Amino acid sequence: GAGVSQSPSNKVTEKGKDVELRCDPISGHTALYWYRQSLGQGLEFLIYFQGNSAPDKSGLPSDRFSAERTGGSVSTLTIQRTQQEDSAVYLCASSLDRGRGLQDTQYFGPGTRLTVL
Amino acid sequence: AQTVTQSQPEMSVQEAETVTLSCTYDTSENNYYLFWYKQPPSRQMILVIRQEAYKQQNATENRFSVNFQKAAKSFSLKISDSQLGDTAMYFCAFMKHGIDGGYNKLIFGAGTRLAVHP
Numbered sequence: 001g002a003g004v005s006q007s008p009s010n011k012v013t014e015k016g017k018d019v020e021l022r023c024d025p026i027s028g029h030t031a032l033y034w035y036r037q038s039l040g041q042g043l044e045f046l047i048y049f050q051g052n053s054a055p056d057k058s059g060l061p062s063d064r065f066s067a068e069r070t071g072g073s074v075s076t077l078t079i080q081r082t083q084q085e086d087s088a089v090y091l092c093a094s095s096l097d098r099g100r101g102l103q104d105t106q107y108f109g110p111g112t113r114l115t116v117l
Numbered sequence: 118a119q120t121v122t123q124s125q126p127e128m129s130v131q132e133a134e135t136v137t138l139s140c141t142y143d144t145s146e147n148n149y150y151l152f153w154y155k156q157p158p159s160r161q162m163i164l165v166i167r168q169e170a171y172k173q174q175n176a177t178e179n180r181f182s183v184n185f186q187k188a189a190k191s192f193s194l195k196i197s198d199s200q201l202g203d204t205a206m207y208f209c210a211f212m213k214h215g216i217d218g219g220y221n222k223l224i225f226g227a228g229t230r231l232a233v234h235p
Contacts, residue, residue, distance in 0.1 A: 033222065042121075042208060042225040043162075059222070089160060093223075105152070106223060108162035 002026065004109035006092050012115045013082055021077045021112045025094030032075050033106060034067060037089040046090075049075065050097060082116045089113050119144045121211050123226035130199045131234055137184075138194045138229045140209030148214035151185065151192045152223070157205040165207070168192065170214075199233045206230050 005024045013019050025032050034046040045059040049069040060066070064082075069075040079086055093106040120143045130136040142151070153165040168176045168185050175183050180200075184193045196203055209226040 035223075042227045043210075043223070045222040045224070048222060056222070091160075091162060093162075105164055105167060107164070108154075111160045113160075 004092055004094050004107055006090075006109040006112050008112060009110065010113045010115075012117065014117050015084060016081055018078065018080045019082055019114065021079075021090050021114070023075045023077070023092030023094075023109060025073065025075070025092070026096075026107060028096065029094035029107075030072070030097045031095045031106075032069055033093045033095075034075070034077050035091045035093065036061075037091060037111070039088070043091065046077070079114075082114075084116050087114055087116045119146070119211050119213065119224050121209055121224055121226035123207075123209055123229050125229045126227070127230045127232070129232040129234060130196075132199055132201060134199055135195060135197045136199055136231065138196075138207050138209075138231065140192045140194070140226055142190050142192065142209075142211050144190070144211065144213070146213050150212045150214070151183075152210040152212070153181070153183070153192075153194045154208045154210060154225075155203075155205045156208065156228075157202075162208070166194065196231075201233050201235065204231060204233045 007022045031050045033048040035043040037043045047057050047067050049055045064080045067077045089111040091111045093108045095106045096104045122141045149170045151168045155163045155165050166176050166178045166181050180197045182195050206228045208228045210223045212221050212223050
């Protein structure tokens with residue numbers, strides 16, 4: 001079946017502009033995650049959504065970052081007034097929550113490479 | 118707080134040989150999951166293998182196997198019969214066992230860049 005998709009694949013913007021990154025999870029997956037991968041580094045958790053529960057925003061680096069998930073499916077990560085240090089690959093993942101503390105694997109999209117000039 | 122450490126920034130191996138990538142982690146949790154993900158130049162993160170901490174048996178997936186030492190908090194990945202297509206960044210990741218649901222954030226190591234040479 002179709003995997004996690006993200007758009008755009010690459011985004012170049014000027015410092016100070018706002019950007020929106022989109023994630024379309026695997027159909028039926030109730031959990032959705034955003035991570036950031038800065039050049040040559042590992043992945044850093046940003047935010048996750050689970051069904052109708054309040055999202056865990058504990059990883060967002062500043063109030064310029066926000067995310068929403070509409071209808072329990074597609075998610076948009078918005079970065080306002082972009083800075084050069086926001087340049088990174090933004091990865092989205094989704095997983096199927098089996099409930100009762102059972103975990104399932106997170107499947108990743110191809111990412112959006114953001115470059116802030 | 119949990120941390121994941123990959124002490125080998127780069128590794129190289131000849132095609133058809135075996136290579137082992139190291140990973141250690143720190144946690145006070147008893148129930149958790151460990152993963153190895155592969156990231157080729159295409160950027161796509163691909164799950165290689167996963168291990169539930171409550172299972173004593175080491176996970177295997179074809180040419181990939183792990184050596185999970187819970188007491189030592191060690192989780193190494195062994196790749197047998199290395200292939201050119203195994204060239205990629207490899208990330209070790211930790212996930213705490215959720216209480217209310219089957220989800221939680223992944224905590225990643227810094228990665229090991231593996232090059233397989235012909």
